[in-house]
Amino acid sequence: MSSTIIASELTIEGDLTSEDDVHIEGRVRGRVTTKGSVELGSRGAVEADVSGRTVSVAGSVTANVTATERVDLLAGGRLVGDVKAPRLTIADGATFRGKVDMGD
C-alpha cells in the first residue's frame, strides 16, 4: 500500500516530493521525487523528471528517470527520456527512447 496515491482522474500541476512510496495513476505535470519507490500505473503520466529509490513505469513518462536502485519499464509502459540507474529492465512491449546511464 503506497502512502501517496494519485488516482486516475487527478492531476497535479506541480511537483510532488515524498519520503515514502508514491503510486501514480493520474497525471503529474511536474517532478516526482521520493526516497521510496515510484509506481507509475498503466494510466499514469508524468511530464517531468522522476527520481526515487526504485521506479517502475507501466504508464507514460516524458522526462528523465533517475533511481538509486532500479528502473523497471513494464509492458505497455512508455518512456521518452534518459534513464540513470544501476539496474534497468525493459519488458517486451514497452516503448523507450532515450539514453541509459547505469554507472560504471
Added chain:
Amino acid sequence: MARVSIIGPTSIVIGDVTGRGDLEIIGRVQGDVVLEGTVTVAPDGVVLGSIRAQGVRVAGRVDGSVVAKESLSLQAGANVSGDLVAARLGIEEGARVRGTVRTEGGDLEEDDDEDEVIADQSDDVDATPSEAPGGHERRRRDRRRRRAHGGGGGGGASPHAVPPPPALPTAPSVPATNVAPSSAASSSASTDSIGARSPQTNPSGRVGPPAPVVPALTKGVRGRRRPSSGQD
C-alpha cells in the same frame, strides 16, 4: 483503489491539484485544490491554498478559502485561515476559523461575525458523511474551548473592555450619535475614522475624540487600530 487519492504524510505537493475523485491530504499541499469529489484534510494535513470541492472535511490546517458545493465540516482541531462558503456547514467545537463564513443555497447573510451562529449546525454534517473516516475522535473540545473566531473575537470584545480615552470629558456622547449612522453606512474602516473625526476636531479644536471609537468598533474587525488613529 478506485478513485481515492492520498497525499501521504511525508508527501509535499507544490502546485495545484485538480480532477475528479476523493482526495485525502495527510501531508502538505502548497497550492490550490479543485476537485469534483470530497477533499479530506487529515489532522496533520496542511493546505496552503484554497480548496474547492463538492465536499470538504477539515481536521488539519488550511490557509486559504474553502468552498464546498455540498457540505463543509470543520472538525475539532481544524485551523482555517480563510473564508468559508458552503451549502451546508458544520463547525465543531475546537475548530478554529479566521475569516468570513457564508452558507449558500438559502438566504445570504452578512459576512461578519457569523461564526458563533453557524457553530450550532454541526449536526448537519454528521448526517452527511460519504465515507466516514475514523480516527477523528480526539476530544480536543474538552481540553480547550475556543471560540470559532480567533482574531475578530478580540476586536469584538474591546469596545466593552477598553473605555474611550478621556481626552474630551466635555460630553462627547452627543455628537457620537450623529456620527454613528454615517460610519455604519460606509463599509471602509479608514475613511470612517477620518470622516468621523473631522466634525469633532473642528468645533473643539482638540485632538483625540474618543466618542466615535465606540460605535465604529462594533462594526469592524480592525477596531483596535481605531483608538490610536483617533489620537493623532
